[in-house]
Amino acid sequence: MINKTDLREKLDLPIFDSTSKTELFQNRTLRPVLKLQNDISLMLFKDYALRKTSDFETLKKEKKILFIDQSLQKDNALRNTFIGMTIGMLTQEEMEIYLSDIKSFNKRIISMLTERIKSQLEFI
Template sequence: MMHDTSQNRDEGLLALRPEVATEPTTSNPAEAFQNGTLRPILKLQNELVLGLFRDYLTKRKQLGLEGRFARLPRPEQEAYIDHSVRTDQKFKNLLVGVVIGQFTTGEWTAFRIDEAELTRRTVQLIVQRLCSQIDLLVH
């Protein structure tokens, strides 16, 4: 019975994921996981990740009438995003958890094998995604 529930969950999660065009994967397992699992999950979770970062900015009085994030030059906005995601451990763990929560049981097993590298790649992809959508964060 437990196996059926897990299998149904895995099938449901995979069915939700959008297609993401990527370069053919090399023999690097971390890159294959990044392209086959992380990128589609981040595309699926994009609105949530943007909302979480907007909330992060609002709580730190960086958005809204007294906020300064929107007035920063773009390179400084990107640096702020990078610094926030990489150094605020609680926030970083929340964002990584948003991704991990969409893993199938097999993907979770694969993730645990190379957790440090795959977490690093996840954070890098989140930072890139947020930086590429700064206009959506401030409007």
């Protein structure tokens, strides 16, 4: 039987003695989950952007980046949707780690997601 971790790509990120447990969880769990869900995240954000501003596709790059930043910082429903999508892909053991520092991990999820979306503007 396939489990959630089997679906994720293994990322070859360096690990140092000074790497914190939070960074390990981010790099071993959150990044692969966000990468797995990349296409869905882009699709969801594009739909959101077009509903909020019908001319999104014609905006200049700088305006799109500003819109992405502001949307993912200020729209709690959007943030919670993306956070829910991400934690829904966690195993029970990973969820225990997530629950140990929810605020920090949510901030990391949104920060990484924001950068992913901004770096793929051509697909939105």
